[in-house]
Amino acid sequence: MAMKGDMLYAWTNDAAIKEKAELGGAVTALWKFALESKAVDAVLVITKGADLYDAKPVLITDPKELAKTAGSLHCGTLLLPKYVKKFLDGAKNMKIGVTVKGCDTMGFIELARRKQINLDNITMIGVNCGGSVSPISARKMIADKFGVDPDKVHKEEIDKGQFIIEYEGGHKGISIDELEEAGYGRRSNCRRCKYKIPRQADLACGNWGVIGEKAGKATFVEVCSDKGAKLLEGAIKSGVLAAETANPKGLEIRAKVEGAMLKLGEKWRKKDFTALGAKMWETINKETSRCIKCYSCIENCPVCFTAAEALTKGSIMVKPGELPPNPMFHMRRFAHISDSCINCGQCEELCAMDIPLALFSHAIRVEGDTTFEPKLGKATYSN
Ligand code: FAD
Ligand code: SF4
Ligand code: SF4
Ligand code: SF4
Numbered sequence: 299m300a301m302k303g304d305m306l307y308a309w310t311n312d313a314a315i316k317e318k319a320e321l322g323g324a325v326t327a328l329w330k331f332a333l334e335s336k337a338v339d340a341v342l343v344i345t346k347g348a349d350l351y352d353a354k355p356v357l358i359t360d361p362k363e364l365a366k367t368a369g370s371l372h373c374g375t376l377l378l379p380k381y382v383k384k385f386l387d388g389a390k391n392m393k394i395g396v397t398v399k400g401c402d403t404m405g406f407i408e409l410a411r412r413k414q415i416n417l418d419n420i421t422m423i424g425v426n427c428g429g430s431v432s433p434i435s436a437r438k439m440i441a442d443k444f445g446v447d448p449d450k451v452h453k454e455e456i457d458k459g460q461f462i463i464e465y466e467g468g469h470k471g472i473s474i475d476e477l478e479e480a481g482y483g484r485r486s487n488c489r490r491c492k493y494k495i496p497r498q499a500d501l502a503c504g505n506w507g508v509i510g511e512k513a514g515k516a517t518f519v520e521v522c523s524d525k526g527a528k529l530l531e532g533a534i535k536s537g538v539l540a541a542e543t544a545n546p547k548g549l550e551i552r553a554k555v556e557g558a559m560l561k562l563g564e565k566w567r568k569k570d571f572t573a574l575g576a577k578m579w580e581t582i583n584k585e586t587s588r589c590i591k592c593y594s595c596i597e598n599c600p601v602c603f604t605a606a607e608a609l610t611k612g613s614i615m616v617k618p619g620e621l622p623p624n625p626m627f628h629m630r631r632f633a634h635i636s637d638s639c640i641n642c643g644q645c646e647e648l649c650a651m652d653i654p655l656a657l658f659s660h661a662i663r664v665e666g667d668t669t670f671e672p673k674l675g676k677a678t679y680s681n
Pocket of ligand 4 (some may be wrong): 588590591592593595617648652655
């Protein structure tokens with residue numbers, strides 16, 4: 299019987315899923331069982347769009363359609379909670395399964411706190427996340443650092459600290475550290491991220507800790523809730539999934555890798571926040587003066603929507619049609635998210651003027667946490 303706290307290696311028995319899966323195909327097999335058993339009405343997952351750098355969300359109701367959504371897209375930087383709020387009525391009347399990264403998980407929790415999402419109707423299968431790469435930066439990185447035409451690449455992966463590509467003519471890997479020193483690699487918010495194993499999802503899946511003969515063939519699954527345990531057990535009983543207890547040495551390795559990733563996140567925070575330093579507000583003022591008021595940062599932020607109406611309609615200080623907008627446009631937005639920015643990077647990634655907005659809001663939130671958290675107690679997550 300599966301229980302919260304269990305740590306397992308799992309792999310699918312479904313040939314079509316196995317062929318397309320990143321590792322053991324546990325995530326996709328679990329969704330197949332969830333749809334077939336009607337534990338969920340639909341599954342919201344990420345799949346390849348126009349090319350390898352284009353990740354798109356897709357809502358699946360037919361289990362036969364799931365196999366093609368297996369596999370990891372490291373340029374998949376999009377955040378799913380807002381899709382559920384905007385296009386699926388906040389899951390008010392529909393049970394939805396979602397594959398989530400840490401930032402997606404936090405986005406769901408923040409939207410549920412604001413009563414925009416019905417978490418009771420959401421099942422989350424989490425994937426561990428070392429970071430994602432912006433599609434535009436990935437294309438440039440592959441051309442400049444790998445010397446390969448990005449359109450000739452048919453697979454990318456991140457493994458053992460390397461970004462690896464397979465292309466017409468072979469495969470190449472370069473260490474993430476080297477790429478990041480050169481200004482490429484993971485998004486800047488991902489470098490600072492400290493939510494590597496999404497334990498607030500129902501199940502947390504990844505490759506860290508899979509060793510021995512199962513390495514590369516099985517998914518490491520941590521059971522994080524009773525709902526997750528029920529789903530896992532049902533999938534095993536149905537035959538679509540097989541599992542065994544994780545190797546104790548594998549558990550140790552997984553914990554060590556997680557610890558190393560958290561230290562790396564802390565190192566990047568120090569670096570980024572120190573560079574911003576005492577001149578933070580001056581820098582914010584200077585950078586945001588390039589703003590063309592496209593509203594993308596508001597539209598795509600999972601925690602900022604209460605500010606949206608006030609800022610898009612205009613107010614005494616922020617008049618409609620004024621460019622660049624009065625600094626209060628940005629100050630008001632930062633004030634709204636100052637206690638709850640989850641460092642998901644959407645504002646920065648989608649800013650029409652490439653303003654480093656996530657860096658600013660993350661720095662403001664962390665400063666607030668450092669000042670007030672000892673009085674408030676430990677935060678739910680510390681991203
Ligand atoms: P599959 O059955 O192949 O299913 C994969 C699921 O992930 C599908 O539902 C698919 O839609 C979804 N998906 C694909 N791309 C994205 C995306 N960008 N955002 C959200 N969902 C997506 N594991 C580690 O142990 N360490 C890591 O450092 C690590 N980094 C990762 C970084 C990213 C950006 C992603 C997406 C995953 C990462 N993983 C990491 C998880 C790992 O790659 C596998 O997803 C996991 O082990 C499950 O394998 P599987 O064969 O069971 O999944
Ligand atoms: Fe992954 Fe964190 Fe980046 Fe989200 S913010 S993609 S969880 S590293
Ligand atoms: Fe994400 Fe930016 Fe909103 Fe913070 S302010 S939660 S980084 S979109
Ligand atoms: Fe201004 Fe960038 Fe926000 Fe658009 S996304 S409103 S350009 S700060």
